[in-house]
Amino acid sequence: MLKSFLVPAIALSALCTLPAPVQADELRDAIAADMPQLMDLYRDLHQYPELSFEEVETAAKLAGRMRALGFEVTEGVGQTGIVAVMRNGDGPTIMLRTDMDGLPVTEQTGLPFASTQMAVPASGVKTGVMHACGHDTHMTAWIAAAQMLAERKDQWSGTLVMIGQPAEELGLGALAMLEDGLYTRFPKPDVTLAFHDAAQFPAGMIGYSPGFALANVDSVDITVKGIGGHGAYPHTTKDPIVLASAIVMKLQTLVSRESSPLDPAVVTVGSFHSGFKHNIISNEAKLQLTVRSYSDASRQLLLDGIERIARGEAIAAGMPDDQMPIVAREEHYTPATYNSPVLTEDVMAALRVRFGPDQVAQVPSVMGGEDFAQFLRASPDDTKSLIFWVGGVPQADFERANDGQITLPSLHSPFWAPDAEKVIATAAEALTSTALDLMAPASELKVGM
Ligand SMILES: [Zn+2]
Numbered sequence: 001m002l003k004s005f006l007v008p009a010i011a012l013s014a015l016c017t018l019p020a021p022v023q024a025d026e027l028r029d030a031i032a033a034d035m036p037q038l039m040d041l042y043r044d045l046h047q048y049p050e051l052s053f054e055e056v057e058t059a060a061k062l063a064g065r066m067r068a069l070g071f072e073v074t075e076g077v078g079q080t081g082i083v084a085v086m087r088n089g090d091g092p093t094i095m096l097r098t099d100m101d102g103l104p105v106t107e108q109t110g111l112p113f114a115s116t117q118m119a120v121p122a123s124g125v126k127t128g129v130m131h132a133c134g135h136d137t138h139m140t141a142w143i144a145a146a147q148m149l150a151e152r153k154d155q156w157s158g159t160l161v162m163i164g165q166p167a168e169e170l171g172l173g174a175l176a177m178l179e180d181g182l183y184t185r186f187p188k189p190d191v192t193l194a195f196h197d198a199a200q201f202p203a204g205m206i207g208y209s210p211g212f213a214l215a216n217v218d219s220v221d222i223t224v225k226g227i228g229g230h231g232a233y234p235h236t237t238k239d240p241i242v243l244a245s246a247i248v249m250k251l252q253t254l255v256s257r258e259s260s261p262l263d264p265a266v267v268t269v270g271s272f273h274s275g276f277k278h279n280i281i282s283n284e285a286k287l288q289l290t291v292r293s294y295s296d297a298s299r300q301l302l303l304d305g306i307e308r309i310a311r312g313e314a315i316a317a318g319m320p321d322d323q324m325p326i327v328a329r330e331e332h333y334t335p336a337t338y339n340s341p342v343l344t345e346d347v348m349a350a351l352r353v354r355f356g357p358d359q360v361a362q363v364p365s366v367m368g369g370e371d372f373a374q375f376l377r378a379s380p381d382d383t384k385s386l387i388f389w390v391g392g393v394p395q396a397d398f399e400r401a402n403d404g405q406i407t408l409p410s411l412h413s414p415f416w417a418p419d420a421e422k423v424i425a426t427a428a429e430a431l432t433s434t435a436l437d438l439m440a441p442a443s444e445l446k447v448g449m
């Protein structure tokens with residue numbers, strides 16, 4: 001059990017009047033000195049994004065840098081993923097993860113290094129490609145942390161596993177790496193760490209949620225059958241649009257009447273398609289749902305409820321037994337992301353000392369999803385896990401938004417242009433200092449390790 005391994009940091013935090021450790025300045029200065037090269041890397045990654053499972057050039061760029069830093073690098077793990085290992089004596093195994101994929105979004109930031117890349121995603125419609133989720137900031141901070149840790153091997157003892165994960169946006173890349181032997185071919189981590197840039201917090205702010213931080217994400221497809229016919233003779237048909245509408249309305253009661261008000265849940269019908277013409281009653285309607293929850297029990301309640309409601313409404317509409325709706329859910333769902341509470345509080349206490357109490361805040365959990373969750377789920381007894389937010393909103397924009405002058409773009413927006421330098425500097429320092437704390441060679445500090 002990992003606990004109290006950051007005892008000195010907690011003690012500092014409790015006293016709170018002590019100045020930040022000297023090491024903070026040294027590390028911060030070193031990252032600042034490297035920032036021109038890091039920003040070159042960031043701009044290059046930003047300008048040439050690649051879609052999920054197509055991160056070939058991106059992975060090659062990262063792999064080359066990691067080799068140059070002295071890591072043993074394996075490419076092609078989980079299709080386009082990379083694993084970089086640095087062994088440095090006895091001690092814990094710490095895994096730092098970055099994701100690598102861009103999105104099928106046509107960039108409209110107007111930045112001089114804006115992406116003009118084009119690609120054809122699964123939808124088949126050619127589109128621009130953009131790092132609209134900020135994974136370019138993740139990769140740059142990850143490289144910076146690798147460099148800082150490689151240059152400070154005398155300050156830590158243990159094994160560092162740095163992974164570049166593909167296809168986070170599909171929710172499939174983490175699983176692909178695990179299924180390709182991430183925990184058997186490479187050292188299994190005691191702690192996994194990652195961060196994500198955030199479009200709701202000012203640049204450089206660190207936000208965290210102990211326990212459930214992001215939700216279970218299930219995609220459900222419902223094919224509602226009907227009996228088609230002439231629009232002027234509805235009594236000779238079973239109208240699938242009316243039936244599917246009833247299903248949509250009844251689904252609203254799952255969260256409002258069946259789920260506990262204290263257990264967050266979402267059922268959204270994001271797509272409803274049926275019919276081709278004014279005067280024809282269709283044979284079929286298709287619904288696409290996203291279903292969000294935190295606990296396994298809540299997830300099951302929603303998924304069971306969706307099947308029951310679809311069938312129940314079809315029976316009420318008089319559909320025959322062999323024409324019941326088909327409810328299909330995607331085989332690989334994204335499980336809820338859980339931040340190990342003790343690890344989270346320990347790390348954040350240390351980061352509060354380093355960055356100051358105003359820069360580090362506990363924030364509400366969200367119903368978004370993140371497949372970083374898979375790394376803990378694959379090793380629930382041996383591994384602790386933490387992902388935190390680093391705010392990316394330029395300070396001036398944040399203030400104007402607070403005054404109601406502008407609306408901030410969200411992640412995935414074609415206008416998302418974070419203060420990348422602030423995100424990268426903050427995240428690189430947070431990741432490096434946390435890894436150094438977790439792998440501090442002074443063994444008496446690692447009580448319970
Ligand atoms: Zn995203």
Ligand SMILES: [Zn+2]
Nearest residue numbers: 133135168196
């Ligand atoms: Zn993302």
